Amino acid sequence: MSVVTRFAPSPTGMLHLGGARTALFNWLYARHHGGTFRLRLEDTDRKRSTPEAIAAIEGGLRWLGLDWDGEIVRQSERRQRHVEVAQALLASGGAYRCYCTPEELKAMRAEARAQGRAALYDGRWRDRDPADAPPGVDPVIRFRAPREGETIISDLVQRNIKIDNTALDDMVLLRADGTPTYMHSVVVDDHDMGITHAIRGDDHLTNAFRQTQLFRALGWEPPAYAHIPLIHGPDGAKLSKRHGAVAVGAYAELGILPAAMRNALLRLGWSHGDDEIIDTAQAIAWFDLDAVNRGAARFDMEKLQSLNGHYIRESADSDLLADVVQRLAVQHPAAATDQARRRVEALLPEAKARAKTLVELADNLSFLVCDRPLAMTPKAARLLGDDGSEARARLGRLRATLQDSAAWNESNLEEAVRGFVEDEDVKLGAIAQPLRAALTGSHASPGIFAVMAALGREETVARLADAGD
Numbered sequence: 001m002s003v004v005t006r007f008a009p010s011p012t013g014m015l016h017l018g019g020a021r022t023a024l025f026n027w028l029y030a031r032h033h034g035g036t037f038r039l040r041l042e043d044t045d046r047k048r049s050t051p052e053a054i055a056a057i058e059g060g061l062r063w064l065g066l067d068w069d070g071e072i073v074r075q076s077e078r079r080q081r082h083v084e085v086a087q088a089l090l091a092s093g094g095a096y097r098c099y100c101t102p103e104e105l106k107a108m109r110a111e112a113r114a115q116g117r118a119a120l121y122d123g124r125w126r127d128r129d130p131a132d133a134p135p136g137v138d139p140v141i142r143f144r145a146p147r148e149g150e151t152i153i154s155d156l157v158q159r160n161i162k163i164d165n166t167a168l169d170d171m172v173l174l175r176a177d178g179t180p181t182y183m184h185s186v187v188v189d190d191h192d193m194g195i196t197h198a199i200r201g202d203d204h205l206t207n208a209f210r211q212t213q214l215f216r217a218l219g220w221e222p223p224a225y226a227h228i229p230l231i232h233g234p235d236g237a238k239l240s241k242r243h244g245a246v247a248v249g250a251y252a253e254l255g256i257l258p259a260a261m262r263n264a265l266l267r268l269g270w271s272h273g274d275d276e277i278i279d280t281a282q283a284i285a286w287f288d289l290d291a292v293n294r295g296a297a298r299f300d301m302e303k304l305q306s307l308n309g310h311y312i313r314e315s316a317d318s319d320l321l322a323d324v325v326q327r328l329a330v331q332h333p334a335a336a337t338d339q340a341r342r343r344v345e346a347l348l349p350e351a352k353a354r355a356k357t358l359v360e361l362a363d364n365l366s367f368l369v370c371d372r373p374l375a376m377t378p379k380a381a382r383l384l385g386d387d388g389s390e391a392r393a394r395l396g397r398l399r400a401t402l403q404d405s406a407a408w409n410e411s412n413l414e415e416a417v418r419g420f421v422e423d424e425d426v427k428l429g430a431i432a433q434p435l436r437a438a439l440t441g442s443h444a445s446p447g448i449f450a451v452m453a454a455l456g457r458e459e460t461v462a463r464l465a466d467a468g469d
């Protein structure tokens, strides 16, 4: 039997980390087994489902590199089929019409609560003669759930779990207006799509019992379930906005690489020994459900950033360049020119070794495309000192030397600066830091000779003129 998994989000908001992790696990499971990964939009709640949310989900999955097989299934377009299945179950006695009014249901729930019982539907229309139906009430169609015995699911993560059938009531399959419920639609769709494995958050565990009962009543085999634990923040509380961004799109903006995000999501509840860095090819080869932990997973932004630093270092410069230039161009239109691009390209190999996000990488290189005169950080300003300082005077003399130094490349520049400090009878440090401040506006940057080479003679000399005497 070939594996078929699915990601079945309700498009009512952004793609969040929990959803992305569910999608990843389904995708990996399918890819590991050479199976199929389907995307199904559970958009039956027409009021809450929005085109923006659908675009965010598709965009988020594309960004993460989780490609789905076949057409996207939209649950709302399958409504007729859902209705037919409910009607067939009604005809065979597996479902029945219930004429309870909303007031009656409310009273039923209140009474149950007053008696300390769970607020379940009491089945009062299960065996009642439809001739008793009150006039003017449109009935709902309820599932005739088994009342005796227990329902067992052999969950691939939670192991065997069972529930006493008295703990569940007769759920609604079709509402009074004829629309199918979410619980019913999921069962019909999982069956029709040939889903073999439903991997999803463990907040769906109770649904799995109800869905299993319905599958069996319809004479169908339920998929194998794997309920994965929820995601918590580093403090152990359920993941929420206060732990940082929860929408996947925000991580793209923060300059997280999709490969790093996949790696971090993979480690949320799944492990392979002590391995932290697991690239996607390796993940496909290793992924299986028996290594999913049962305890809640913890999302840690620092860990994500350090993984991201790794994937940035591993990336080819050519894969980073366009992104960094684009980020720079948002604040510095000059970054879009060929000249600026060449400067960024020259320093990328060194700069990428020290950045944890693409935002940081762009920030560290922004001095290359800033307009003159450069704004100075307080530390850089201190390195240069006041007007007329010795540091500024020395930079002025260095400018004169550099103006007509030979070929403008890193080793020549190093030789020229070393020669200059010897002539001045000072240590390299006495010029290197003020020089860095004058050329970058900061006290930290890539190697100073590489910076000069990247800026080019004209710009270097101009920036020295701005800072020097």
Ligand code: GLU
Residues within 6 Å of the ligand: 008, 009, 010, 042, 186, 198, 199, 200, 204
């Ligand atoms: N639509 C459900 C959700 O977004 C998922 C249903 C399922 O995976 O069975 O939580």
